[in-house]
Amino acid sequence: MSTAERESTLENRLLRRIQGLIGQAPIQLEFDQEKIGPPDPTKNESVVIRDRRTLAHMVLDPELGFGDGYMQGRIEINGNLVNILEQVFRSMRSSGKRSWYGRLFSNWLQHMQGNTRGGSAANIHHHYDLNTDFYKLWLDSHLVYTCAYFPTHSATLEEAQKAKLEHVCRKLRLQPGERVVDAGCGWGALALHMARHYGVSVQAFNISHEQIQYARAQARREGLTDQVTFVEDDYRNISGRFDAFVSVGMLEHIGREHYGELGRVLQRTIGNSGRGLMHFIGRNRPAPFSTWIRKRIFPGAYVPALREALEIFERQNYSVLDVENLRLHYAKTLEHWLARYERSVESVSSMFGPEFVRAWRLYLAGSIASFRTGMLQLFQVVFAGSACRQIPWTRAYLYTESARLENESQWTPARS
Amino acid sequence: MSTAERESTLENRLLRRIQGLIGQAPIQLEFDQEKIGPPDPTKNESVVIRDRRTLAHMVLDPELGFGDGYMQGRIEINGNLVNILEQVFRSMRSSGKRSWYGRLFSNWLQHMQGNTRGGSAANIHHHYDLNTDFYKLWLDSHLVYTCAYFPTHSATLEEAQKAKLEHVCRKLRLQPGERVVDAGCGWGALALHMARHYGVSVQAFNISHEQIQYARAQARREGLTDQVTFVEDDYRNISGRFDAFVSVGMLEHIGREHYGELGRVLQRTIGNSGRGLMHFIGRNRPAPFSTWIRKRIFPGAYVPALREALEIFERQNYSVLDVENLRLHYAKTLEHWLARYERSVESVSSMFGPEFVRAWRLYLAGSIASFRTGMLQLFQVVFAGSACRQIPWTRAYLYTESARLENESQWTPARS
Structure with a gap:
């Protein structure tokens, strides 16, 4: 031979x-x-x-x-x-x-990227402090960087992101004058939407400096600075009392070992009378998150099984009112993002070079494949304390305007 | 002194x-x-x-x-x-x-009322083999002995139980010709409804002899014996392949130590391509079920925290698609039952005596209070295997006829 x-x-x-x-x-x-x-x-x-x-x-x-x-x-x-x-x-x-090598590297990454306060800041900086111009190339005009909600298959990305903000607000049953905390607020689209359309006041937290700056400028532009405060701080430092808690796309970043802390934050902000919504990428069952994604794209990320996420609410004696799985909507959202991204490849390349272009293409394409195949899920969980008075009678109000009005007028506390 | x-x-x-x-x-x-x-x-x-x-x-x-x-x-x-x-x-x-005595007695009961095959038969006989005439006094005309679904507050019990059967069938997205297994079928109302209105064939299991006899007679009366088979057997003996699995009000009776067995039954009946719905009484967090209810009313019962129930699906890699909490509907259902019960107190007393009358009044009244206060919850969980092709695009079709039709025509598998 x-x-x-x-x-x-x-x-x-x-x-x-x-x-x-x-x-x-x-x-x-x-x-x-x-x-x-x-x-x-x-x-x-x-x-x-x-x-x-x-x-x-x-x-x-x-x-x-x-x-x-x-x-x-x-x-x-x-x-x-x-x-x-x-x-x-x-x-x-x-x-x-996984091979032995794969497991070893995966564990090492998890150790290196721990979500202490300092660790979280570094992890979030890695991804979200890329300059906003980059995200403007392929996100919708309000820079909503989470799963959209497509009422129909033919909805545009802009329509679907707006529909998602509405879907979240409706699920929360926001009432004018209420106080809402938004944990992990991105570029502020949800906080501003809630203030603009539901007359609530919002405290919105984020540790990405770049995003908070952008969100504050938006609030000034819209004259909403009285209603919305953007706070550049860790979710663990949230204080004050609120009627509702909302978090869209933050849970994936905090790490499972910090769920107890998040639960205590919920308890001290909305107590037993409040309600909330958590929107997050999840799984059918526990598994380490993609090593490559954690190494190159989202340091410190952990995607929980639904059951693991529910521990947060269970420990605080919150009732889970509603869980919706929108994984096919995330696949579609990502298809829109990837198509826009491909149209902007030259701009991305001039910003960050060809390796970056290929890395983010793989991240977006791999995410589409993950949501299509059910390797990843997208959950919206609505929860409430036992003294909450905003429990809807049915979910019909989410889908029909007439049922929505009927539901409002019919609401009476269960007490005699 | x-x-x-x-x-x-x-x-x-x-x-x-x-x-x-x-x-x-x-x-x-x-x-x-x-x-x-x-x-x-x-x-x-x-x-x-x-x-x-x-x-x-x-x-x-x-x-x-x-x-x-x-x-x-x-x-x-x-x-x-x-x-x-x-x-x-x-x-x-x-x-x-709980006092030390309360804990001790609670544990002793749990030991005595274990849900082995023989134990389950005895436990179920205790409650469900009371003669059907008793239940006819205060249930709706189709003898649906689980939480109803009131589209509006003013719906009657008959309307609300029918609406519940519809709600379950819609969530399952039943198609004509499909095979469905109904585990713990009561007096057969759901199995007959699915066959009658959705053109599916159903195998319905129950270990209550009295209920199975009644259900079979109903099937003969309606000419549905070709489509619906009522099997007097334990859920652990379900065999054959099905498109969908449904269980309304059984999980509370099987005992937490048997969830693994139930999961394996799911896997061998609907596999990776099927979907299912589990409707059960649950809790915010784990706790032993009322000792008195277990001693006098429901031997062997255990009411799981939602998280505990989700272990069944997690172990089999099923995706949770939808969770709805209907606890206020159960309070209202029970209010209807208690009112009817009180109107029939003389008949009940002549059947079983005054102690029985008072025991069941307390059980119904205590259940109302439990659901009102959030000590108990009622969950409907829809789940599916990763190869399931019946994942709805949105939930709007559950609430509006137009969206329902639109949803059907829009459905395309996620694969390209």
Whole structure:
């Protein structure tokens, strides 16, 4: 056997190893002259690995090896990235186990990115303090960077984000004059919407300096500074009493070991008479969050199983009133984002370079595939204390204007 | 001090002890000449304890002492039983701790009433094999013995039970020709409704002989025996493949230690492509179920925290799509039942005697108070496997006919 033949055999074995790790997805893997895997007769999709280091890295940790390889241009995709990832995720659901290396690196990351107050600040800075111009390229005009709600499939992203803000406000049953706390307020769209349309006063917290600056400027522009206060501080420092608590897209960032603290924040802000809504990415069952996403995109993130998130409410004796799973809406939201992103690739590249372009493409495409396949879920949980007087009779008011009015007038406390 | 004075002092101390155990509810406690507690200036409600044994029992275990004392006529109520219980439950939520005796008896009961196959049969026989004529006195005409769904406050019980069956069927998105398994089918109302209105075929399981006999007769009367099979067997013996799994009011009876078995039944009946609905009484957080209810009314019952129930779905990797809390509807359902029950008290007494009359009045009244105060919750959980193709786009179709039709036509699988 010549040296070339031996190497070819080794590479072929490594490719087979990777194929074994990613499961039975109908994707062709290519390295140099080697090609393995079932060629899809209609689509001819393949993953082309450009160098040996990447090949070896993918054997050690297929997720991180693929992620960094793709980001650095050492892996190329023939075909549709979202579809390829979706097929791989579907087949991994049954066969996928983490390698020892994958587990080790995952645990090390978790340790390094802990969400102490200082850790949270660094983790959030990494993602959310990228300049706002970047997010303007591909988010909707109000910069809502969470799952939208599409009343119909044909709604635009702008319409769907507005519908999401409305959906959240309706679920909270906001009344004029009430006090609301918004934990993890992003660029302020929800806080401003609540003040503008529901006449409530809002204290909105965020530790991203860039976002808070932007939100404050928006409040000034709209003349809402009397009603909305944007506070650059950690959720653990929220104080004062409120009628309602809302948090959209923060839970994923606080880390499971801090759920108890979040629960105590709820108790001291809304007590036994308040209600709240938590909107977060979740899972069917506990699992560590994607190592690559945590390494490159969202340091410190943990995506809880629904059951794990419910511990927050259980410990404080809150009643769960409503849970809605909007995972298909997140897939659709991300499709809009990715399409806009692709149209702005040149601008992104001039801001951050080609590696960044590829990393964020992979993050958006991988997220679409995760929500489509059910690897990730999106939950909206409405909860209330036992003395809360804002428990809706049915949920019809969320969907029909007539039922909404009827519900308001019919509301009577359960007490005789 | 005379003997009479000493006894009076002892009794007074026992009354104070009871008052301490039930908390700060504005209820007057009376024994012989002794009266303690804040007299309600408007209502003059009081609990009159007739003998020393009951007084002592209430100190050892206020719940069981009160329950058995009331049942046996050794405690009398001046005022409205539901209101008194509601006030006691509200004040117990903050102060109530079980006595050592209460805990001991509670644990002993749990041990004695285990839900092995034989144990379940005995437990279910105790409650559900009371003759059907008894339940006909106070349930709706279709004998639906679970929480109803009142589209409006003024709906009748008959309308609300029919609306509940519809609500469940819509949530399940039943399609003609599908196969459905109904676990714990009661007198068969839901199984027959699904067959009649949705064109599905149903296998319905129940271990109550009396109920199964009744359900079979109904199926024959309606000519639905080809579509609906009523099986007198334990849920653990369900076999065959189905598109959807539904269980309304069974989870409370199977015992927490059997949730794993129930999960495996789900997996082998609907697999990864099916969906299901579980309707059950739940709690905000784990606690033993009322000792008195378990002793006298529902042997073997356990009411789970929502989080505990979700373990069933989590272990099988099902996605929770929707959770609705209908606890105020259960309070209202029970108000209807209690009113009908009171109108039939003479018939009940001639069937089972006055102790039974009082025991069931207390059970119905106590349940109203429990749902009003949030000691108990009523959850409907919709879940689905990751390959399920019946995930609704929004929940609007549950509430508006137009959205329902739109939703049907818009449905496209998430795959490209």
